[in-house]
Amino acid sequence: MKSTGKFVRIVDNTMRDGSHAVRHQFTIEDVTAIASSLDDAGVPVIEISHGDGLAGHSFQYGFARCSDEEKISAVKKAVKKAKVSVLLLPGIGTRQNLQKAIECGAKIARIATHCTEADISEQHIKMSKDMGLEVFGLLMMSHMEPPPKLLEQAKLMESYGADAVYLMDSAGAMIPDMVRARVSALKNGLKIEVGFHAHNNLGLGIGNTLAAVEEGATVIDACVCGLGGGAGNAQEEVLVAVLDRAGYQTGIDLYKIMSVAEEVVTPRMPRPQIIDKAALALGYSGVYSSFLLHTYRAAERFKVAPFDILLELGRLRTVGGQEDLIVDVAYKLANKK
Amino acid sequence: MPEKKINVGIIGPGNIGTDLMYKILKYSRYMNLKIIVGIYASSDGLKIADKLGVENSSEGIDALLKDKSIKIAFDATTASAHLKNATLLKKAGIRAIDLTPAAVGPYVCPVVDIAAHIDASNINLMTCGAQATVPIVAAIGSVTKVPYAEIVATISSKSAGPGTRQNIDEFTQTTARALEIVGKADKGKAIIILNPAEPPILMRNTIYTAVKEQKKDEIIDAVNKMVKKVKEYVPGYRLRVPPIFDEDKVTTMVEVEGAGEYLPKYAGNLDIETSAALAVGDLVAKRMLEKEARANEIDR
Numbered sequence: 001m002k003s004t005g006k007f008v009r010i011v012d013n014t015m016r017d018g019s020h021a022v023r024h025q026f027t028i029e030d031v032t033a034i035a036s037s038l039d040d041a042g043v044p045v046i047e048i049s050h051g052d053g054l055a056g057h058s059f060q061y062g063f064a065r066c067s068d069e070e071k072i073s074a075v076k077k078a079v080k081k082a083k084v085s086v087l088l089l090p091g092i093g094t095r096q097n098l099q100k101a102i103e104c105g106a107k108i109a110r111i112a113t114h115c116t117e118a119d120i121s122e123q124h125i126k127m128s129k130d131m132g133l134e135v136f137g138l139l140m141m142s143h144m145e146p147p148p149k150l151l152e153q154a155k156l157m158e159s160y161g162a163d164a165v166y167l168m169d170s171a172g173a174m175i176p177d178m179v180r181a182r183v184s185a186l187k188n189g190l191k192i193e194v195g196f197h198a199h200n201n202l203g204l205g206i207g208n209t210l211a212a213v214e215e216g217a218t219v220i221d222a223c224v225c226g227l228g229g230g231a232g233n234a235q236e237e238v239l240v241a242v243l244d245r246a247g248y249q250t251g252i253d254l255y256k257i258m259s260v261a262e263e264v265v266t267p268r269m270p271r272p273q274i275i276d277k278a279a280l281a282l283g284y285s286g287v288y289s290s291f292l293l294h295t296y297r298a299a300e301r302f303k304v305a306p307f308d309i310l311l312e313l314g315r316l317r318t319v320g321g322q323e324d325l326i327v328d329v330a331y332k333l334a335n336k337k
Numbered sequence: 338m339p340e341k342k343i344n345v346g347i348i349g350p351g352n353i354g355t356d357l358m359y360k361i362l363k364y365s366r367y368m369n370l371k372i373i374v375g376i377y378a379s380s381d382g383l384k385i386a387d388k389l390g391v392e393n394s395s396e397g398i399d400a401l402l403k404d405k406s407i408k409i410a411f412d413a414t415t416a417s418a419h420l421k422n423a424t425l426l427k428k429a430g431i432r433a434i435d436l437t438p439a440a441v442g443p444y445v446c447p448v449v450d451i452a453a454h455i456d457a458s459n460i461n462l463m464t465c466g467a468q469a470t471v472p473i474v475a476a477i478g479s480v481t482k483v484p485y486a487e488i489v490a491t492i493s494s495k496s497a498g499p500g501t502r503q504n505i506d507e508f509t510q511t512t513a514r515a516l517e518i519v520g521k522a523d524k525g526k527a528i529i530i531l532n533p534a535e536p537p538i539l540m541r542n543t544i545y546t547a548v549k550e551q552k553k554d555e556i557i558d559a560v561n562k563m564v565k566k567v568k569e570y571v572p573g574y575r576l577r578v579p580p581i582f583d584e585d586k587v588t589t590m591v592e593v594e595g596a597g598e599y600l601p602k603y604a605g606n607l608d609i610e611t612s613a614a615l616a617v618g619d620l621v622a623k624r625m626l627e628k629e630a631r632a633n634e635i636d637r
Binding site for chain 2: 058059060090091092094095096114116117119120122123301316317318319321322324325327328331
């Protein structure tokens, strides 16, 4: 296999986006074991936060077993080389939460907004930069907007000081052509790095990520065992193998990351990470992936079909974070019956 | 004989100030709008004031302070501007009703705690999210202890101005504190979400409360009564989903449709702030008039 000589930096999200898959119930023992094994495999960046970012601990998104600070400190303690990353969604978390996370050892701050609302990230990006962190701006649900709009928003984040801007396929609704058009628009229009975050709802977690890398994305999210909201994220051990085959370097030891999957993460999974009917509905109708388990709960509570709830949420053009609308829609569907 | 009114002024002819101008002119029982002031002559709000025949000036708060007949000033500028304005108004003996998040004075919700602060020299109207949700938390809290209240306010992107966007942390922090101080929850948490859907969505709010006792009928009754009370000054305020009871929580959802006079109907988040300002202003003005009347009687 011919090497491209290019390096792709993998940002591990097993304990952040993967937190959705365990309903935010990771213990300190879990995060310590996962973080130290990832570090040993050579994973360069490890993200740790509530699935919905710092301060996501709530009725709206689910109460976590351990606090963000406890988990960040545990990961920091468990790693020798990896950088610790945290996620923050303005509107949910605040600069205060970010400051605490930095005190606990976070070296990368990732600030995420809906892909048309980049201007609410200004305070948080600037503060993190001022505190010496590497900062990524994340544009969520980026399937909903065309490339020029995404570039306009990405430029805002760049102007605040972001070191990279990510396109988040939060609903796992993109197909490779959409990914290519969007990544190349950012790659051509920005001076900073471009990142990509996939979901596997349409079975394209790896395919879309490869398309993004081929268009020039150099920072990539992945989760061991494909853990994550909806049908999960790009499966990290598979991605490492695929990128190696395609001639990209990740610095991650394939054999070791495969062992992390089989020996460390799999035993901690409450359910297999598959594309079931509802997960497919997320991707097909463009609904935020972390709605999945909340939808199952509301469907049971109000005796309606998860699929019907998700289609209606897609029709309403819901954005990330609107988990309360799941109950609203389920309640209305139940009363229509 | 025309009813006596208290002279008032508005500082800040932006969206909020202009909408408030319309509301005072149209609905106020006890206030007479004397002047609206801004700092840009080109401001749309001042042009509208011209058309409506309201005295206006682009010389800022100084123009308002010159009019010694003014007793109440509404501040619809920004938190940092209000910090300066608050001192000037206090020195001039003018009551301040503050629509910015400066929080110089106590937080006030017209249907919850106005009685305790009616004579305060400065009154703060919290945030739109708090105006929409604190009444529900207080209603539930009147039935049973609320150890924790969490609200999610979703507003259309179009109705979130630069002030909200650049101060989004202040919005969540102020709202959370208002749930505790005014709503009387032991602990409060607030989340705000901007949704860019077209046509723009109405402001919707979800209120989750952890309750000590699941007194269903009493909670439903208290919530219904409270919604009715809020409706009296915010006609577009409605219950979207009545209280849903789960093991550890009560979930209630309300939405706010704006009156659609100056601001579009979807901007219920702005409407509830100006409506609260009108309601509080009228209560304060009424109280001033009553005091004056009593003083006159004693004089006689």
